[in-house]
Amino acid sequence: MTSLDKNHWFTEVSDRDGSAFSLRINKLLEQQQSPFQHVAMYETTDFGNLMVIDGCTMVSSRENFFYHEMIAHPALFSHPNPKNVVIIGGGDCGTLREVLKHDSVETVTQIDIDQVVTEMSLKYFPELCSANDDPRATLLFDDGIKYMRDAQAESIDVIIVDGTDPVGPGEGLFNHAFYQSCLAALRPGGVLVQQSESPLMHMPLLLEMRAAIKQVGFGALKTLPFPQPIYPSGLWSVTLARKGLGFDGFRACDPDALNTLYYTPGVHQGALAEPPFMTKAFNQQG
């Protein structure tokens, strides 16, 4: 046996990947079984606090900036003037904080099914929740799939799907019906962005997701890879899709004003430079 005993380490075994990732912990801070999932918070020795949902690492203090910046900024800067934004999931509120850095944004509605996630984040990741009281923000705790189904047609500029893996509560966020709702709710030129797993480890899933998004009628797709140290393989992605238009560049921001740790226009451009291992897989799909 290894020395990764449960009193000193949190371990996520990813059966589908044949890999496991462990962080050394000082202690379990809190855990709750919500109506939807098991949510735990650990204090780690080197990654700050760590949120774990149903046994999967979700967010740590040390490295969440990669994910939150990359799910928010490429989508928003790909839109000429995003005013109304919806976040499905995102209960830790880190994505919300990044979205609210955009002056053009007039409203952001976040719909996470599980209030426990946000309550835990307020307590253990206060820095991610620093924009929750922004008057432009509305936090709902409800079913995001239903919310999108009922959304007014052509009322949203950017939809950010910041959900868990396509198992458990996040499953319904990866199918045709959901993407159709999103397409209908977006204004022309609107952008959908979704976390799209590891391009190294989960290409079949990514291809399936891209196919479903295309089939409901979105225009061009872009899958942007970025580092995600606590998820399997350390390489993750977001996939952007646009209603009625392709992706013709993006607005370049002043990176200092944006106050990011990873995202810059140069990093955005770099993430658009699709590596051949991804291009080959996408082309095989056609």
Add this chain to the structure above:
Amino acid sequence: MTSLDKNHWFTEVSDRDGSAFSLRINKLLEQQQSPFQHVAMYETTDFGNLMVIDGCTMVSSRENFFYHEMIAHPALFSHPNPKNVVIIGGGDCGTLREVLKHDSVETVTQIDIDQVVTEMSLKYFPELCSANDDPRATLLFDDGIKYMRDAQAESIDVIIVDGTDPVGPGEGLFNHAFYQSCLAALRPGGVLVQQSESPLMHMPLLLEMRAAIKQVGFGALKTLPFPQPIYPSGLWSVTLARKGLGFDGFRACDPDALNTLYYTPGVHQGALAEPPFMTKAFNQQG
């Protein structure tokens, strides 16, 4: 205890990072205690074969392309006409294979201290050794530090330091004396490139290394991040330094002709877009 028992998993615990990474294995294929280090080869369930040196994951079939392409191509394409290349370390021969894709290259001398690494690679990573018989290649099994100390002045265009972490046999590859030897052996405009650990996890080490390289008289430095799924944090880096000149762009190749899985000119450009978390650390150092 976790279920990562030693019969079914290889686990590397990275004490300095407070993290651990495990790959599921079918079996141990071979292990040898060389005069320098312990070298083991596993067959994994999802990553192909895995080489482990002194308990640290080194190379797997599935993802070594990130590392080998990124330690070779940015350095070679930053030089206008690299003819004579030296690889210190690199015993798995994957870097050598990438270097030999460059038509301008007339000689590549690889000096790895441990022949066992190359013997194991020939057996279990034959695809990485496919260029070993190229008439331009010379494989030496010797002390790379001594080799560089004795190298003829101004005789090399690109030096690639493809060593292990700065502990054990790799330790002497990260100090002033070694960098001075490299500087002397490079022709004007020559490029030194070295694997430089994780910019997320090992910034103090990276800063120390950059300082030492600058102090011996190299010109501009560039640290390029890239994915490295089986190393701590999944985010790794190479640091390039140039003798007497800065880095003013690089030669753009035809990516199809290069037959890479990760590297393209666009990916190279993207890796040069230093994320703010790195820039801030570098600037604090001055």
